[in-house]
Each structure stands twice: as structure tokens, then as C-alpha cells.
Amino acid sequence: MIKIAVTGANGRMSTKIIKNILKQDDMELVAAMGSPDTPLEGKDLGEVIGVGNIGVPINGAQKLAEVLKEKSPDVLIDFTRAHIATSNIKISAECGVDVVVGTTGLSDEQLAEIREAVEKNSIKAVISSNMAIGVNVFFNVIEDLAKILNDYDMEIIEAHHKHKADAPSGTALKAYEIMAQALGRDKDDVCVHGRQEMVGERTPGEIGIHAIRGGDIIGDHTVLFAGEGERIEIIHRAHSRQSFVTGAMKAVRYLIRAPDGVVCDMSDVLGME
16 A cells, blocks of 8 residues: 655645545555645544545644654655745655655756755655646657757747646746757757747747636647748647646556656656656
């Protein structure tokens, strides 16, 4: 049985993850962390998320180390925010607990901190800006196309719900990094975020990123390759958050057989390397 702890326990994503964990034959939820000093502390998580009493209380996030040491989970799942996730992962690593992280917006500096903590404490980590299986196939496709259509104009358009905290999305930024690397370009030199007040022709070789926020859009990503007289559009649309949850469940199971001290992503989980 894989013992699991979840942070951000009553958030949108974490709630779906928890409900799915409870349905798995090989997983057991042993701990749940809310926000620091949450008014829900001590309440049964199942009662809070509407599935009935499950015997797992919500703990304040400031007690993470204490709870991990007491409950000894095999894996911590984190879908929070970048600065919170970075701290959670470092604490988890110090407690010898593997991590699955679907938090978006992690900076290069935060990823370096995370990698150092994982390697130093010999834990395992799967970290992905998007856990959906289809998105990771999408990444593979746009990498191949960027190499083939290297003289085409390339644009990335993403759309999410009005509550999303970061822009552009971590998935859009990952798509951009993949394309820039496939083209052999410095990722800091060719990115253009929108074009307000920009006058004149498109700069050859640039990659544009555009963010849309509205309504309850789960997550749409389009990569446009535009040439003379034609264009190709590669689109991924998330119909529900279940796609991210399914990927997270795969990532948890992958960690059980992954080598210690490594940071993996969903391409490793799906065997696409």
C-alpha cells in the first residue's frame, strides 16, 4: 500500500486528487495539510470535501515536518503555489518523503533549490508543469515540428479560468522552452509576451506567448506554426481536471520504482524519453 500525504488539501485540484486516492486499491491517504493556521485544522478532511468521515484530520501547513515524521508517508503530492511548493518539497526531502509536484510557475532558481534538496536527501521527485498525459504527448509533437518547421513563425496561445494566479501558464512556458531548445536558441532571447505598443513587422525567429483568462476554462494550449500560404495548429484542451489527476496517480506509482536522488518529469513517467 502506498501511503500518501497531500498539501493544499481543500483546494480545487487537491480535492479531486484526494477523492481519487480514496478509490485506489493500492493507495492510502494518511495526512492532509491545509493553509497555515487554517480554521479547518482538526476537522475531518472527508467531511470538509463532502465524502464523509475518513479519519484524516486537516493540519496547518506549518506542521508539515511534524506530520510527515509522525505519519511516514511514502509520497507527498503538492499542487499549491510556487513559493509554497518549494518550501514543502525541501521539508519533505529532509523527512525522506518522495514528492509528486504539479505546481506551476516554478522559477529556475526554485527548481535548482528543489533539485539540490532531492539529491542531498536521496529522495525521488516527479515535477511537471502539467500532469495531463495528452499534454506531454503534445510536448513531444511540438518539439518534432519545431525542428522540421524551423523557418516558420511560431506562436503559443493559452487560455485558463479567471481564477488562475500565474500568467502565462507553466505549460505554455514549458512549450516555449521545448521549442527554443529544439531550435537551438537561447530561451531568454526569443520570447515575446504579447505585442502591445510594438510597431513594425514581427521579428524573425521570435516565439510569441499570449495568455487569455476568463470564465471556467480548465486549460487550452495552442501552438501555431505559420508559413507562407499555410499553417499548422497543434491544440490540447483539458475538458476537466481529471486529466491532471490521472497523470498524478501514474506519477505516484512510477516513483515506487524510480531511482533515488532524481528529479523526473512526466516524459519519464510515460516512457517517452
